[in-house]
Amino acid sequence: MSGVDGLLLSPLLILATGLGAAFLLGLLHPRQSGVAYGLTLVALAWMAWIPARWLWAFVLQGAAPVEILTAGTPPPFAINLRFGLPEAALTLLVNLTGLLSAIHLKDVLLNQGRRAMAVLLVAVMALGGIILTRDMFNLFVFLELAVISTAGLVLLSDTHRPGLALGAGFKYLVVSQFISVFLLVGIIFAYHATGTLNIDGMAEAGLANVAALAFFLMFIAVVSELKPFPANGWALDIYESAPPAFSALFSAATGAAVLYAADKLLLIGGDAWLPMATAIGIVTFIAANLLALPQTHDRRLLGYSSVAQTGLVLMVLGQRDILGEATPFIAFGLLVSHAVAKAGLYWLSGLVQERRLTDWAALGRRPLLVFAFATFMAMLTGLPPFPGFYAKWELVHHLAGADRLVLLALVLLGALIEAGYLFRWFGYLLKREAPGGETAPCTPHKLVPVLAALAAGWALAWLWGDLFGRVNLLLALPLLFALAFLLLDWLPAWIKNTLAIAGLVAYFIMTWGEYDPMRLIFAIIFLIGGALTLLASYHAHGRRIGFYPAAMLMYAGMVMLIQATSAFEFFAAWELLTVGSYFLILRGKASEPHALSYILFSLGGAFLILAGFAIAAAAVPRLDLAATGALQLDLASLAQVAAPAAPWVFLLLAIGFMTKTAAIGVHIWLPGAHAEAETDVSPMVSGILLKAGLYGLMVLLLAMGKQQLHGVELTHALLWVAALTALLGNLMAVFQEDAKRLLAYSSIGQMGYAMFGLALMNHLGWLMALVFVINHYIYKSMLFLAVGGVAKRTGTREMYRMGGLIRLMPLSFIAVLIGIIALSGVPPLSGFGGRWIFYNAIMDSETRLPIVVLFLAGPVAFLYLFRLIYTIFLGQLKDELRRVKEAPFWIVLPQMIYVALLLVFALVPGLALRQVDAYLDRFFPDGGLRWEGGQITSQYGYWDPIAIMIVVGVIFTTLFLWLLFVNRRAQMVKQFNIVFSAERPYRPETTHFAWNFFAPYRKALGFLTQPLATNFWGAVTDLLHTAGDLGRRLYDGNGQTYAFHLLAFVIIAFFIGMGA
Amino acid sequence: MPGIAQLAMATGFLLILIGFYGALTRRNLLRMIVAFTVAGTGVNVVIVSIGYMHGRTAPILDATLAASDAAARIIDPLPQALVLTAIVIGVGITALMLAYALRLYSQKRTLDIGRFTELKG
Secondary structure, eight states: HHHTTOOOOTHHHHHHHHHHHHHHHHHHHHTTTHHHHHHHHHHHHHHHHHHHHHHHHHHHHHOOOEESTTTTOTTTTOOEEESSHHHHHHHHHHHHHHHHHHHHTHHHHHHHHHHHHHHHHHHHHHHHHHBBOOHHHHHHHHHHHHHHHHHHHHHHHSSTTHHHHHHHHHHHHHHHHHHHHHHHHHHHHHHHSOOOOOOOHHHHHHHHHHHHHHHHHHHHHHTTTTTTSSTTTHHHHHHHHHHHHHIIIIIIIIIIHHHHHHHHHHHHHHHHHHHHHHHHHHHHHHHHHHHHHHBBHHHHHHHHHHHHHHHHHHHHTTTHHHGGHHHHHHHHHHHHHOOOOOHHHHHTTTSSSBBBBBGGGGGGTTTHHHHHHHHHHHHHTOOSSSSHHEEEEEEHHHHHHTOOOOHHHHHHHHHHHHHHHHHHHHHHHHHSSOOGGOOOOHHHHHHHHHHHHHHHHHHHHHHHHHHHSSGGGGGHHHHHHHHHHHTTTTSHHHHHHHHHHHHHHHHHHHHHGGHHHHHHHHHHIIIIIIIHHHGGGOOSSOOOHHHHHHHHHHHHHHHHHOOOOBBBHHHHHHHHHHHHHHHHHHSSOOOOOHHHHHHHHHHHHHHHHHHHHHHHHSTTTTOOHHHOOOOOBBSSSGGGOOTTTTHHHHHHHHHHHHHHHHOOOOTHHHHHHHHHHOTHHHHHHIIIHHHHHHHHHHHHHHHHOOOOOEEEEEHHHHHHHHHHHHHHHHHHHTTTSSSHHHHHHHHHHHHHHHHHHHHHSSHHHHHHHHHHHHHHHHHHHHHHHHHHHHHHSOOOOOOGOOOOOOSSSSHHHHHHHHHHHHHHHHHSHHHHHHHHHHHHHHHHHHHOOHHHHHHHHHHHHHHHEEEEHHHSSOOOOOOGGTTTTOOOOOHHHHHHHHHHHHHHHHOOOOHHHHHHHOOOOOOTOOSSEEEEEEEOOOOOOOOOOHHHHHHHHHHHHHHHHHHHHHTTTTTOOTTTOOOOOOOOOOOOGGGGGTTTTTHHHHHHHHHGGGGGHHHHHHHHHHHHHHHHHHHHTTTOHHHHHHHHHHHHHHHHHHHHHHHH | OHHHHHHHHHHHHHHHHHHHHHHHHHOHHHHHHHHHHHHHHHHHHHHHHHHHOOOOOSOOOOOOOSSHHHHHOOOOOOHHHHHHHHHHHHHHHHHHHHHHHHHHHHHHOOOOOOGOSSSSS
């Protein structure tokens, strides 16, 4: 301790430096702006260094917190300050933000001269004072200082949009006058009641019981500085109009400091006042996010988001009674995520010239800035590996543990809305055209703060992983491998592709011994299958910036998913693969809305999964959350979840996983996402990614089995969902004009089959599901590549614009032919094996009606498959397509490998299935298959793939030869050997046979494909937007209205709070 | 019969209410600022009234008041110290608001708070 002391400077120097430097600035000559600016920066850096050094001492050298007595007297006779770990962390945050903002503000500060610099220094110093002081009146003084300096800065820096910021600053002063009246009156009565101004003294004296009203006034005054809904119009105006660097300070630093002040007040108030903090926090979180939805102005949107995040942290402080020791980890996790990300985004907004969200497209062509934006966005939405993710995990678990489920649901709802507008914004950034193609000027002093925030974000990610104590995601090899591609992005695509393939294969070789037979199938598909799909990516030229980090992030997530043993690892992997695939899908030309819909459904599903895990962890008997301090739930212990919670856990998890498999109702994201993706991405997100959802369902069903909810057996309900998914997915595929959309809808149907097999909950059902997993990977990857190749060559995905391509693209034709034979389930290919197992499986099942529905889906598949091959490859060749060549080599090569794989899998299915069949005996002892030589026997019959192949081959050859023989004299009719009518119809495609190919079927069955789900989700989105729009009308821009909001807020809080 | 302290406190709160009323209903920036100073004065009166103790003397140690029995004979000096601080801060804020009013007026030639509503929603 003493060895440490010598190196540490008194924390009072933080305040003294700020004040002293501000004073010194006054001594300089007014024209020495440069010197003044240098002095300001040095002072701020020094103010940041002191707490940084202390933080180091607290964390690594075990220094003890210090009490700083002023006037040489202990409290209550003099003001005292405290400097411990939280104070050090917060002052570091505040002072660093101040320093970086000063760098960012260079132009404004040099222009305005030393006065503005002095005010900035005082502002930062005041925030430090708010954090350090333990004296109530001193807190008031520092708060007022912060207000004055903030308003002063706004006044001085009102150059960006003259007049606007002035109005905002005045509104701020009006509101803060009301606040300071409340605070002062509260303080004096609190002093009267307790005889002390010391915060700890007030807490000891039980102020909140002795003089509740006095406490209420102080508390509500401090909380009002946190911009709670609806008393926050003034803050939003400042956020919108002030220079961005200043908003960064206001959002990150002021928010953090005042939150800490609120925390001190809650210390006085005790448990009785926690519910009020919670209520104000959560209402603000939800309302501000809702109001942010319809915003189009970037800085105002960030303002709403700031308000929301502050509300969330306040809510966490209000949950201290159940969070206990975990409170700092969670509160700081959310706070630093918010502060770093929000400051980063505000600084970033300085690089964008116009203020609409869509104008951020100007950044779209700068990979580094896009990466920064993505990082900040991930931090705000609590995605792994950032601190918010760990914090969210802990928070949700504690809430579930204390049975505060409504609060839990509200937190997740608000987070989802926030993700909605942030990801929408990211879509604009990447996919919109920059106005006039201009990019904002990128001077170093505007860039440095952004990059510093970026670095801080990743450092904090590592730190929180370390503090979390169990799994540091940033040490996971697959994730590191994916992140390494960020650093390698300057390499040409083919080198990165080779590295990626080598990495996937090498990781499989390293780990294949770890998997049980079921997981091995997934591992092969994810890793080896992923490598195989990447062969097609050799076709891409240039550097393909951003592709490999995204793709490898998805693969990393998937492999971590199957390696996960605990719920935490599983969930983290789930979010990683979701984010990776989102970035990947977003790369498609027209995929902006579809990628957004994908990420929102996926995050919604992920939140359900998170809630499910949390409730499960609370319901597993052995887990004493408080005692172990660990919320580690093994996936296996899902089986022990006790009765009342179990079916709900099952339901939450199942729906969560089904958003990924695109079960009917939550399927609407899939067609666009898969169809609009790039040629080599479609197979990845369809053939491979969909399996993650199935894997989740398998883990869930193996652990929890059959569950009853209100007398309904949930696996039975799952059967129905699966059957309807299969039928409707297939049916919708039939009516598509776009070949890739057709394949996408077909995937929905195929996933329905696989889910059906799982929901049967018998041995063969599961085996069938695994056959579907393998088959679907192979043929859907192959078909997407084939169709993608055709689309590349013909320049269209609409099938009626194609036709007759069999001679020009024979290899693609072969791939499609083999693919649809396998998919349709007719002999001799592997699809038939799936069917055979399926028929055996349903013999074992007691249910009948869903099976009928599923049977109906079978023939429907023939319709779209026929359409696919017929309209693309057969029929008449279009004139403009006469010169079309075969698809590029690198796109054809994997298809040919897939053809070979399909044939092998058809002939010797035992290679892949035998092990897993034996493995399934553990869970479903009855009904396994016997594997003898090439023959496979069930209790109902046998299947001999090789014999079938021979039989079918012989019949086919015979008929084919016969056909050739009878047609030997037939005359080949050339394409233009007929007379067309002279007229050209208005819309030529409407007379084309391939347009609306199945019109009669559409007449008969079209009602089944009404976009009910699309309409439903559209209505939900509209509702949210309308609510947000209505809420915005509260803020009419008048300072007196805002003051009235504040009064109304205080009065309502008073009646609700005092009443309770 | 209410003592002087109660009377002062009631006056203080009345001033606060008058100030709030004025700040919420007057649309002229200068009148709002005046209203706030009224409210501020009210707060100061309230603070002083809290510190007042009947029958005691001012907290000044001199020949007539020995340090030894000061605690029993003087009123609580702290609220007065607080009031001094609060007055200083109040002056600062009032000055700042006046500066704002000046700048706002020079930009729009009006002092009506209802005219500065470009930012909203």
